Amino acid sequence: MGYPHRPHPRETLVLSQYFGDPDARSYRGWVKRGGYEALRQALAMEPAKIIEIVKESGLRGRGGAGFPTGLKWSFMPKEKKKPHYLCVNADESEPGTFKDREIMRWTPHALLEGAAIAAHAIQAEVVYIYIRGEFTEPLAIVERALAEATAAGVFKDIKMYVHRGAGAYICGEETALMNSIEGKRGNPRIKPPFPAAVGLFGMPTTINNVETLAAVPHILARGAAWYKSLSLSSPKSTGTKLFSVCGHVQKPGNYEVPMGFPLKDLLYELCGGMRPGRTLKACIPGGSSVPILNREETESCLLDYEGVAEKGSMLGSGGVIVFDDSTDMVYQIMRLARFYAHESCAQCTQCREGTAWTTKILQRILAGQGKMSDLDLLLDLAENMTGKTICVLSDSCAAPVVSGIKKFRGEFEDYITGKKRPVLAA
Amino acid sequence: MSVTAQPPAAGIEAYEPVFTGETLAALQEILARYPTRQAALLPALWLVQRARGWISDRNMAEVAEVLGLTPAYVKGVVTFYTMYHPHPVGKHFVQVCTTTPCNICGAEAVVRAFLEATGAGELGATSPDGRWTVVETECLGACGFATPVLIDDDFIESVTPERVAELVRKYK
Numbered sequence: 147m148g149y150p151h152r153p154h155p156r157e158t159l160v161l162s163q164y165f166g167d168p169d170a171r172s173y174r175g176w177v178k179r180g181g182y183e184a185l186r187q188a189l190a191m192e193p194a195k196i197i198e199i200v201k202e203s204g205l206r207g208r209g210g211a212g213f214p215t216g217l218k219w220s221f222m223p224k225e226k227k228k229p230h231y232l233c234v235n236a237d238e239s240e241p242g243t244f245k246d247r248e249i250m251r252w253t254p255h256a257l258l259e260g261a262a263i264a265a266h267a268i269q270a271e272v273v274y275i276y277i278r279g280e281f282t283e284p285l286a287i288v289e290r291a292l293a294e295a296t297a298a299g300v301f302k303d304i305k306m307y308v309h310r311g312a313g314a315y316i317c318g319e320e321t322a323l324m325n326s327i328e329g330k331r332g333n334p335r336i337k338p339p340f341p342a343a344v345g346l347f348g349m350p351t352t353i354n355n356v357e358t359l360a361a362v363p364h365i366l367a368r369g370a371a372w373y374k375s376l377s378l379s380s381p382k383s384t385g386t387k388l389f390s391v392c393g394h395v396q397k398p399g400n401y402e403v404p405m406g407f408p409l410k411d412l413l414y415e416l417c418g419g420m421r422p423g424r425t426l427k428a429c430i431p432g433g434s435s436v437p438i439l440n441r442e443e444t445e446s447c448l449l450d451y452e453g454v455a456e457k458g459s460m461l462g463s464g465g466v467i468v469f470d471d472s473t474d475m476v477y478q479i480m481r482l483a484r485f486y487a488h489e490s491c492a493q494c495t496q497c498r499e500g501t502a503w504t505t506k507i508l509q510r511i512l513a514g515q516g517k518m519s520d521l522d523l524l525l526d527l528a529e530n531m532t533g534k535t536i537c538v539l540s541d542s543c544a545a546p547v548v549s550g551i552k553k554f555r556g557e558f559e560d561y562i563t564g565k566k567r568p569v570l571a572a
Numbered sequence: 573m574s575v576t577a578q579p580p581a582a583g584i585e586a587y588e589p590v591f592t593g594e595t596l597a598a599l600q601e602i603l604a605r606y607p608t609r610q611a612a613l614l615p616a617l618w619l620v621q622r623a624r625g626w627i628s629d630r631n632m633a634e635v636a637e638v639l640g641l642t643p644a645y646v647k648g649v650v651t652f653y654t655m656y657h658p659h660p661v662g663k664h665f666v667q668v669c670t671t672t673p674c675n676i677c678g679a680e681a682v683v684r685a686f687l688e689a690t691g692a693g694e695l696g697a698t699s700p701d702g703r704w705t706v707v708e709t710e711c712l713g714a715c716g717f718a719t720p721v722l723i724d725d726d727f728i729e730s731v732t733p734e735r736v737a738e739l740v741r742k743y744k
Contacts, residue, residue: 150717238713239711241671241672241673241710241711242672242673242715243713243715244714244716244717247714278713279653279655280655280667280709280722280727281713281727282722282725283727307605309614310615311653312614312618312653312654312655312656313653313655314652315710315711326614327611327614328610328611329611329614329639329641330610330613330649331649331652332652347607347608347611391716392673392715392716393673393676393677393715394676398715398716398717398718434672434711465715467672467673469676478672478675481670481671481672482671482672485671485672485711489710491652
């Protein structure tokens, strides 16, 4: 199947095999497709054995940070003295990213099965699935799937609940998400202590992204060696990855390709290239929080953790935002900064002030009132916003600003010198 | 010092509690999911908003009482999250994503079309007939389906300015 496009022959369909197939959404439909077999096997296994297999598979977190999943699970106390929790991060809010939404809409049982396996591996008796409040459709679908699977008794002693967010990008940060479940403002916590020691309700907790967990049943069913072999760049980055492609391409959507796939082929072949008469100008490869790539960097980039890092950016969440030559980069970078200013939880000064002032300065430039020294001021601000706060929201605001000024400086200067007419009112 | 019940001050109508009957039963069921009462705060606020359309100061005080929190604490949480309405909004609440991926695909024109078609006129304001409030929202997480719009609980993909008038008619 495929959604919203038919699968491309160069895709490797693992997670997205049943996208667009409404029958796979139901418990019966999922079981018919071999679903819950991996969970049945897992529940008969020692937790340590499951962690070993996931470690061996090389699976890394698909939410953005790319931390090895098996290693993360292994940080949980082996000897259980307190309740353990698993949090599922379904707060997908990173601009450019819309893969978890598709997993939840079409294969909710893949997520639930992966979550139950993870819960068994870390000896958690309760799982909270934190879904962003705006995702009304995935919320309803996951709730229904959860009710069906619970009624069928597949989770044994593991309890699973959906917790609805209420509109806050920052709740995708792992400790902010835990605070939000606890009934607090979504302020990130200082680490250490890390969640595996002191997490949700002060107890040992693991938190995983939706796509990460959805891959787990496949790994258990078909083996770590199979998962590694899917990748074009194994053993560094393994398996497949869903890339959400949006912006100025002919066929935006989710595409599942092996790690190490060329970004150029993703954009020009799978996504049908740019709109007629347009050329590629820039690309953000891993969600809005990572540095912008120019055309040359984009066209020579390989899509795995190392390949994107080599071009000076990050694979992040796999949200690929494509800009063609019609794009006003200054305006769009301002729009990104405004996003972060709006979403800052305002705990840390560097972030609260930095995101707001970055936005104001960019708006001043767009209103024709900028000065050449504003560019250095923006870079100076960005430096003070990087690596100095509790979480990385502030760094995320700085990334597009710094890379934008570096790669598209002329566009900023045109507004400042008056060569380009202001687009915002003074 | 003992506190005795005071008659309500002039001009303040009697308060109708939210947590009675089915809503109270729903809250009880939610409380069983968490080890603390406080953790039921976000779900409880959703129940209030579903019942009343928005969350007033007195609703917040009721939630605080039910969960063993202070009204000020509850207000702090309500105002942190953008989806809770601490003031009345139109019968239909429209959220249009205008973050970068949608912005480059024409989201601002979709916003303008909604402001015009609904009569709301400006962002955050409610139309004179009380039916519509339109806001810009940050990334709705459906960037490949620009421009996504939430009308109440309906998530609508690929909205263009041309589709807006028809959508607005549907919700009249």
